[in-house]
Amino acid sequence: MTTLAKDEVIKSDILDEAAKLFRHYGLQKTTMEDIAKAVGKGKSTLYYYYKNKEEIFDAVIRKEKNMMFRNIQDAVSREESAVKKLEAFTRSKMREIRRMTTLYQVVASEIKACNELEVSIRRNYDCTETEILKSILHYGVITGEFPNYDQQELETLAFLLANAQRGVETALIMDQKLEEIGEMMDVLVTVLMNGIKKS
Missing domain, CATH: 1.10.10.60 (Homeodomain-like)
Known part of the structure; x- marks a missing residue:
């Protein structure tokens, strides 16, 4: 070796x-x-x-996040339509959060003590998640499922979608209602795809 x-x-x-x-x-x-x-x-x-346990913690989180995003990308790539890809994104992310939930709670409750570490992990996570969503939205534009959004609009939509999902996840995890994530994410995707107005 x-x-x-x-x-x-x-x-x-x-x-x-x-x-x-x-x-x-x-x-x-x-x-x-x-x-x-x-x-x-x-x-x-x-x-x-x-150097210290914070650096180990940072490496642990990065390793977990990389595995999470690999699993999400695999689920997304198996679907044909953009809407199905979005659903696969939210469902696979939900499964990964369930798998990681204890560590996720450690991050949420204790990482605030290490502000530089928090910013670094959050930035890396946010960028990766937003890029996946942007690629799904772009795919939807190419297939004609979504309107012909320009690059700036795609970036804005990906940002809004990522943060809407993250807000729901964080609230449910903090309230220890993890079992409701799947249902809530399904509602969120439905509203995002169809709106809330009566047709």
């Missing part, structure tokens, strides 16, 4: 074990010593790869 491959295996082990600890104890109560013990390495090994 090359040194690079070995380093990647060790880093992956660190992130996997750290994720379990963050889920169970939260960011503030988890120490570098806890993570080192869980991985079966000395603290010096952790410090070789990461």
